Amino acid sequence: MPFTFDNPNTFANNPLDRCSEKRADSGWIATTYADPTTLVVPFWKLKPFTMQTPQGPTVGFMKPGLCEKLMGEGAPLVFLGRDKGGAYFAADISAARDPESDGPLAGLGTFKDLRQLALEIPAGDAAILxxxxxxxxxxxxxxxxxxxxxxxxxxxGGxxxxxxxxxxEHFPRVNPVVIMLAISGDKCLLGRGRNFPKGMFSALAGFIEVGESIEEAVARELFEEAGVRISSVTYHSTQPWPWPSQMMIGCFAEAESEDIKVDENELAEARWVDRETVRATLAGKGPDGFWVPPRLAIAHQLVKAWAERE
Ligand SMILES: [Zn+2]
Structure with missing residues (x-):
C-alpha cells in the first residue's frame, strides 16, 4: 500500500495492493498465479498453515504447485493482493483428511487457529491471514x-x-459492529457478557441494524444493555475481525449520567471504573478478579487509548 493509517488494531493495516482493477480478468489471475514469485498459503478448516522456526511461528507461504492436489473439486483459490515481492493467494484444502501428517505438507508444519497465531507473527501477515x-x-x-x-x-479472483x-452476482459481505466505551468524567463503563471468561470486563458492543447510523447504534446499544444515555459519540478506529467477517467500529461516547440499569439477558454486570484502576489493570497490577481483553481485541485498544489520554 502507498501509505498506512494510524490504526493500533490487529488485522488492520493490510500491506497488500488488492489490484481490484485487474482481478476481474481471469487471464491475469492465471498468469499471476503461475508467476514464480507468487506465494500461496493453504488453509485447512479455516486455519492457516504455519511453520515453526527458532524465532517462533511463521506463516506457511509456499510456491504454487505444492498444495493444490489437496484441494477438493471447486475448492476456492483466492487472490489476496500483491506487494513489491509478488502476489499472494490462499487455497482452501479443507477437503484433505489429515494434511499435517499425510500428503505433500506432511511433517512441514501445523494448522493454527488465527486467534492464537495473530500476535506471534508480523502485523502485516496477521492482516493478510x-x-x-x-x-x-x-x-x-x-x-x-x-x-x-x-x-x-x-x-x-475470489x-x-x-x-x-x-x-x-454475490459479493463478500462485511458485518458492522459498534464497540464503545462510555465515559463519565474520569470513569469508563465496562461490562461483563454472560459468556465472558471469569473476571473479564470489556467495552459494550452490538451489531448495527438496518437503517441505523453508527451514532444511533452506539446510543441504542448502551441504553439497551446498560440503561446509559449519552450525549455525543466520537470515532476511534476500526478493526476487521475475521470470525467470520465483522467490521468492529470503535467509539467513545459521553454519558449523561452514571445511572446503570443492566439488561440481564445481555450482561451479567456493568460498572463504572476509574482511570487509575484501568491503568493499573493494563500494567498487570489491577484488582484481583478484574481484567480487560488482551491486545488482540479492539476493546483493549479503546480502553488503553482512554486510560493513556492526557
Ligand atoms: Zn441464481
Whole structure:
C-alpha cells in the first residue's frame, strides 16, 4: 500500500495492493498465479498453515504447485493482493483428511487457529491471514444462490460469486459492529457478557441494524444493555475481525449520567471504573478478579487509548 493509517488494531493495516482493477480478468489471475514469485498459503478448516522456526511461528507461504492436489473439486483459490515481492493467494484444502501428517505438507508444519497465531507473527501477515480467513469462510457458506438456489461459482479472483443459472452476482459481505466505551468524567463503563471468561470486563458492543447510523447504534446499544444515555459519540478506529467477517467500529461516547440499569439477558454486570484502576489493570497490577481483553481485541485498544489520554 502507498501509505498506512494510524490504526493500533490487529488485522488492520493490510500491506497488500488488492489490484481490484485487474482481478476481474481471469487471464491475469492465471498468469499471476503461475508467476514464480507468487506465494500461496493453504488453509485447512479455516486455519492457516504455519511453520515453526527458532524465532517462533511463521506463516506457511509456499510456491504454487505444492498444495493444490489437496484441494477438493471447486475448492476456492483466492487472490489476496500483491506487494513489491509478488502476489499472494490462499487455497482452501479443507477437503484433505489429515494434511499435517499425510500428503505433500506432511511433517512441514501445523494448522493454527488465527486467534492464537495473530500476535506471534508480523502485523502485516496477521492482516493478510485475516483477509484470507474471511474470504474463505464466505466461499464455504455461499455455494448456492440466495436468489434462486442454484450453485454459484467463484469469480474475480475470489471477490465475487456468480449464479450459474440466474446470473445474480454475490459479493463478500462485511458485518458492522459498534464497540464503545462510555465515559463519565474520569470513569469508563465496562461490562461483563454472560459468556465472558471469569473476571473479564470489556467495552459494550452490538451489531448495527438496518437503517441505523453508527451514532444511533452506539446510543441504542448502551441504553439497551446498560440503561446509559449519552450525549455525543466520537470515532476511534476500526478493526476487521475475521470470525467470520465483522467490521468492529470503535467509539467513545459521553454519558449523561452514571445511572446503570443492566439488561440481564445481555450482561451479567456493568460498572463504572476509574482511570487509575484501568491503568493499573493494563500494567498487570489491577484488582484481583478484574481484567480487560488482551491486545488482540479492539476493546483493549479503546480502553488503553482512554486510560493513556492526557
Ligand atoms: Zn441464481
Amino acid at each position: 485475516g483477509q484470507a480467513r474471511s474470504l474463505l469462510d464466505w466461499h464455504q457458506t455461499h455455494r448456492f444462490c440466495a436468489n434462486c438456489g442454484a450453485p454459484t461459482a467463484l469469480a474475480e 471477490y465475487k460469486r456468480e449464479c450459474q443459472v440466474c446470473k445474480t
